[in-house]
Amino acid sequence: MKKIVFSISKIPPGFIITILLTILFFVPIRLIDFIELQLLDSRFLAAQQSPQNSEIILIAIDNRSEDRLGRWPWDRNLIAQLINIVSKGQPAAIGIDIVFAEKQLSPLDKILSIPGAKEKLSKIELSEIKNACDYDGHLAKSISKAKNVILGYYFLTEQEEDAMPDEIVENDPKYGIIVDQFQGITVRKTQEYEKCFPPIKCGHGVETSTERISVSALTQGFLNIFPDTDGVVRKSYLVMKQGSDLLASFPLQILNAYYKMPGITVETVGKSDECIKNLKVGDFEIPVDLDSSLLINYTRKLDSFPEYSFVDVLDGKVDVKSFQGKIVIVGISDPGLMRDNWVTPVSDVTPGFKIHALTVATCIERRFVRKSGYFDALSAFFIFFFGTLITFLVPLFKKPLYSGILATFLFVSYLTVTHLVFKTKLIVLNITYPLSCIVIVYTAETLRYTGASLKSAIKKIFEKEIALKMLGETQKELSRLVRISDVFCPSSTTIVFDSDRMMEETPVLTWKLILTSLGISSGALILFNNDGSFQIIASTGNLWEKTNLDLIRKRMENDPTPLIINRTSDRQWFSSNEIKNLMAFPVVSEKTFILVALFLNKSVTEFSETDKFTTDDVKLAQTSALQAIIAIQNSKLNVALKQAQLETIFRLAMSIECRDRETGLHVHRVSEYAGVVAEGIQLPEPEVKLIKSSMPLHDIGKIAIPDNILLKPGRLTDQEFEIIKKHPVIGAKVLEGSSSSILQAARIIALYHQERYNGSGYPYGLKEKNIPLYGRIAAVADIFDALASKRSYKEAIDFDKTFEILMSEAGKALDPDLVKVFIDRKEIVLKIYHHYRETPDSSLFDYPAKD
Numbered sequence: 001m002k003k004i005v006f007s008i009s010k011i012p013p014g015f016i017i018t019i020l021l022t023i024l025f026f027v028p029i030r031l032i033d034f035i036e037l038q039l040l041d042s043r044f045l046a047a048q049q050s051p052q053n054s055e056i057i058l059i060a061i062d063n064r065s066e067d068r069l070g071r072w073p074w075d076r077n078l079i080a081q082l083i084n085i086v087s088k089g090q091p092a093a094i095g096i097d098i099v100f101a102e103k104q105l106s107p108l109d110k111i112l113s114i115p116g117a118k119e120k121l122s123k124i125e126l127s128e129i130k131n132a133c134d135y136d137g138h139l140a141k142s143i144s145k146a147k148n149v150i151l152g153y154y155f156l157t158e159q160e161e162d163a164m165p166d167e168i169v170e171n172d173p174k175y176g177i178i179v180d181q182f183q184g185i186t187v188r189k190t191q192e193y194e195k196c197f198p199p200i201k202c203g204h205g206v207e208t209s210t211e212r213i214s215v216s217a218l219t220q221g222f223l224n225i226f227p228d229t230d231g232v233v234r235k236s237y238l239v240m241k242q243g244s245d246l247l248a249s250f251p252l253q254i255l256n257a258y259y260k261m262p263g264i265t266v267e268t269v270g271k272s273d274e275c276i277k278n279l280k281v282g283d284f285e286i287p288v289d290l291d292s293s294l295l296i297n298y299t300r301k302l303d304s305f306p307e308y309s310f311v312d313v314l315d316g317k318v319d320v321k322s323f324q325g326k327i328v329i330v331g332i333s334d335p336g337l338m339r340d341n342w343v344t345p346v347s348d349v350t351p352g353f354k355i356h357a358l359t360v361a362t363c364i365e366r367r368f369v370r371k372s373g374y375f376d377a378l379s380a381f382f383i384f385f386f387g388t389l390i391t392f393l394v395p396l397f398k399k400p401l402y403s404g405i406l407a408t409f410l411f412v413s414y415l416t417v418t419h420l421v422f423k424t425k426l427i428v429l430n431i432t433y434p435l436s437c438i439v440i441v442y443t444a445e446t447l448r449y450t451g452a453s454l455k456s457a458i459k460k461i462f463e464k465e466i467a468l469k470m471l472g473e474t475q476k477e478l479s480r481l482v483r484i485s486d487v488f489c490p491s492s493t494t495i496v497f498d499s500d501r502m503m504e505e506t507p508v509l510t511w512k513l514i515l516t517s518l519g520i521s522s523g524a525l526i527l528f529n530n531d532g533s534f535q536i537i538a539s540t541g542n543l544w545e546k547t548n549l550d551l552i553r554k555r556m557e558n559d560p561t562p563l564i565i566n567r568t569s570d571r572q573w574f575s576s577n578e579i580k581n582l583m584a585f586p587v588v589s590e591k592t593f594i595l596v597a598l599f600l601n602k603s604v605t606e607f608s609e610t611d612k613f614t615t616d617d618v619k620l621a622q623t624s625a626l627q628a629i630i631a632i633q634n635s636k637l638n639v640a641l642k643q644a645q646l647e648t649i650f651r652l653a654m655s656i657e658c659r660d661r662e663t664g665l666h667v668h669r670v671s672e673y674a675g676v677v678a679e680g681i682q683l684p685e686p687e688v689k690l691i692k693s694s695m696p697l698h699d700i701g702k703i704a705i706p707d708n709i710l711l712k713p714g715r716l717t718d719q720e721f722e723i724i725k726k727h728p729v730i731g732a733k734v735l736e737g738s739s740s741s742i743l744q745a746a747r748i749i750a751l752y753h754q755e756r757y758n759g760s761g762y763p764y765g766l767k768e769k770n771i772p773l774y775g776r777i778a779a780v781a782d783i784f785d786a787l788a789s790k791r792s793y794k795e796a797i798d799f800d801k802t803f804e805i806l807m808s809e810a811g812k813a814l815d816p817d818l819v820k821v822f823i824d825r826k827e828i829v830l831k832i833y834h835h836y837r838e839t840p841d842s843s844l845f846d847y848p849a850k851d
Contacts, residue, residue: 013448014394014441018387021440025380025433032432034230039431040371041232041345047423048346050304055258055364056357057326058307059086060333065310072332076104076135078314080142082330085313087146089323093257094149095250097223097331097353100209104135136212144216150257151214152223152250153178155203155240164205166243174208178247181219185239185246186265196275198291201226203242221253225340225352233342233350236359239266239276239292251359255281258327258364287368295369297362297426298345302354305361327364329357371428379430386410387437394445407442411435511538514624518617519605525587525625528553528594543600546576556586556596562618574600583613587625597625665836666785667696672832673781673822680821691774694746698753698778701731725762728754745774753778756813768815776815780806780822783814788833799833 059082066072079098086094143149156164169175203222208214222240227233238252248256248264256264262282269275275290288294308318310330331353335341340352362368390407397403418429515523522541526549528534534549551572555563562585565573573582580601588595599621604611675692683691702710705727709720716724731750735743752766752775759767761779771779787805790796797805803823810816822829 012391012445014387014391014445017441017444018384018391018437021387021433021437022380022383025383025430026376030229035432036430037228037230037232037234040234040428043419043422043428044298044345046419047299048301049299050301051365054305054361055092055326056305056361057091057323057328058305058354058357059310059313059328059330060307060351061310061331062333066334068311072334073104076100076139079330080135080138082310082313083139083142083146083149085316085320086323086328087142087148089320091148091323091326091328093218093254093327094146095254095327095329095353095356096149096151097250097329097356099152099154099207099223100136100139100213101207103210103212136210140213140216143213147218148257149217150250150253151209151217151220153206153208153214153220155222155224155242156205156207157224158202158204166204169203169205170243172206173211174214175206175242177211177214178206178208178220179245181215181217185248186263187246188265188267189269196270196290198289199270199274200239200241200246200276200290200292201237203240203247206242218257219253221248221250223250223340223352223356225342225355227342231343233344233355234295234298235289235293236296236355236362237291237293238279238286238288238359249359251356251363252281254327254329254356254360255284255363258360259284281363284363286363287370289372294359294362295371295428296355296358297365297367297369298358299367299423299426300358300361300365302344302347302350302358305354305357327360329353329360331356367426369426369428375427375429379434382414382429382434383437386414386434387441390438390441391445394442395449400446403442403446407438411438414438512540514621515540515599517624518599518621519603520599521601521603523597523599526596526598528556528596530592537595541600543576543579544598546579547574547582547598547600548572552584552596552598553594556584556589556594560586560589562615564613564615564618566612580611581613583617583621585618585622587622597621666789669785669789669832669836670698670778670781671695672836673784673829674777676825676828676832677777677780677818677822680825681818690741690745691749691777694742694749694774695778695781697731697735697743697746698749698782699727699731700734700746700750701727701729703734704730725754728752729763748772748774749778751775753782755779757815758812760813771815776818780814780818783809784822784829799830 061072069078079096083094083096143151201224203224206222208220214220224237224240225233226235226237228235236249236251238249239246240249241247246266246268252264256262259282265278265280266276267278269277269290276288276292277290279286279288279292286294306322312318331351333351333354335349342350342352342355344350344355390403390410393406394403397406414434415431418431421427421429511523511525515521522539522543524539524544525537526534526544527537534553552563562583565582568577568580578601583599583602584596586594587597599613599617602611602613602617671692674695675688678688678691705724709716709723712720728751732747735747735750738744738747751763752772755761755764755766755771755775756779757768757771757776759765761771784802784806787797787802788799803826806814806819807823810819
């Protein structure tokens, strides 16, 4: 008897992919669901139409109505008048998408609430006046007289602060009116399922009209609208649960009234009626999901309903006969008044009452959008059919072109079919998975039958990924250095770069990038001097430490040709089994030194099919090494130039400070103090450096202040102080227009460092957070140093006393948050204070005598 061996490798990869995609179709994946929702929206937009003879008429409280009747809310007798006019037309139902949550006080009620008003008006007959001003009574009477008015209310949900326990809700008289009017939904339980998902949404309290108005209505329905996860309203939830009660939505109650109140019946599943299997109004079945949601048919345009302005109906400009037998829905369309303004697949601004109207129209016209149940099975069939068809037909074609034409034909055909099926039958078929199946299976099978198997293709892809992994990591490090900081200089568009760090790390990263590109794990750029010493210019890894550098140096001095060692038996060149091969060559040779590039342990990569060093590697490495030297030299020059710039700024600042101080150490202290605050509030390291570098120029404006004022030992006159107060603006003008981030930041500090947190500063008298952050930081540093340092007009204040004064100025002159950070870092401040403290030796006017 032969032994049957089953091997998964014999199964066509296209068939495996087809089975996998068919299974994934039934697994919720957020990204795929989001794509399908967007595709559904596009189908709604493509299939929109404006059918005539609608059974629904809208009356809108719009801008025109507000212009005529004043700002909403209006006196409720106006709503009563509207209901009286509409009811004369004998509509089938009147839906009011407005909640009258509080009692409206009439003008007379307000007068009578004044102490002693009743006694003073006792001789006047008030009953007729009071009756005329009883707006709630008028509205309740009109609603009761019409006999077919449906009011709305809102369920509170778990996320809302006013949500309350079920037992409290059940004892609420307003909730009792809702239940009594509705008389409940007839529930038929089934034991088919123990658990179900998604469950019906639950309420936790209600916000409804006043009892007097509520009790006059025929019935009431909840107005809640729930968007999908992307914020778009595509579904209408027809039933919600409050405790053990199932209650109907506003659109469902309108339908019930339209069909002469035949009653609502649901078949529930789950132990506690968690889900709905069937929903009927009389004998009319509405296809809802388990959570009672109904896909709204947005192929009917929102403006396809006859719509009248509230004032036009009130003025008699609308023939009441047009309401006969129709559903009339009253709601707010003015965007400035809408409580429920929603995004829908066809509009970014949709009033809630239009969404309710579209829900009712979807049911009355019986144009239901269907996408679950049998239609899920149909989508799964197409996935399986396309995948299987391509898997078995691709081998029959001799050329990939023919199989490509087949795949393209299936792709375009399915897109066309899904559009036509939706437009004519409102059936939603899945698009993402069937089309993905066509593309992926075609690609896999074409690779298999064109000489490159899927297995080898995948292997090659992984090899390439492994080869590029180190390169990618190096690129990430490089991009991290040149990444724009997320923090911008306040009141400025200057962007902060970590340029210092970038320049410092450029040699290492440049060298690492070269080695990674060549598939080399370790290496070094070594400068050998004639005296036998050497210097590592750049390196990656530490294997170079285990090589015989003396032997390599002698070899390069005597024979400048490239050295390639691929035999591990040549142990004189290295002392570790970790080293498999070696390549070295001189990059630059001079009389006093020789610069050598050393490379160790080459790997197979996408760029090279061998793990041995070759002459091709030498050519590529020589070119790369020269580029590395140029980059390294440029970075070192940039570092030196940056240091020279910073030193120039400091010395310029010192020369300015020495006009009214004996030493320039003030600029060092305030710079360090500002850095303490910036670090304390956790600004990024590049921004801390920027603040410290630009802080020395905070008083550069004093360069234009006359000496007789700046150096005056006594008290300044008001006129002299006004001149002093100009130095921030002068400093800002000196620094403005620069492309340097340091000078841009210095301009902000110079302009705002004299502003005070309580608005008492200058030049603009800004307050609190209106003062740019850099200015607030500079103020803390500058004031602290002014208190703690000796001046020509005062002695230095004790360190601890200075902190006490600083604390007293928190919230007055200084930002209290920044003062707290400064005080919390008191030990660091003390070290700076002592390190840059003035001494007789630090005076610019006393220079050491000649030896």
